[in-house]
Amino acid sequence: MCGGVLTGLSGVISSPGYPEEYSNTADCTWSIQVSNSSRVTLVFLDFQLENNEGCNFDFVALFDGPTVSHRHLGRFCGADRPPNTVTTSNQLLVVFKSDFNIGGRGFKAYYYSGKHRYMIK
Secondary structure (H helix, E strand, C coil): CCCEEECCCEEEEECCCCCCCCCCCCEEEEEEECCCCCCEEEEEEEEECCCCCCCCCCEEEEECCCCCCCCEEEEECCCCCCCCEECCCCEEEEEEECCCCCCCCEEEEEEEECCCCCCCC
């Protein structure tokens, strides 16, 4: 399963097959929606994607709202964990795409709303 709509106070997302190498030509979108008065915090626990300048081949992109037309919060690839991200609204869009070759272990991240923070190993 890859992508979907998440409405819980907290949860976990990961690349397909994590921690095994993710599949080629993956195209996953997670729409995270929390209560209206809250913001979404996303924390990456593990991150390893194909590395390339500009992150054009395999990447995770974050948007501050429910669609890709909302403010772009970052595009990430390689082995450096992205910084913790906090939205300005109650919605976050996470997009993961991979091309036709060269992969990696992928990623695992958790999100939480407001004070509903917990740690996942």
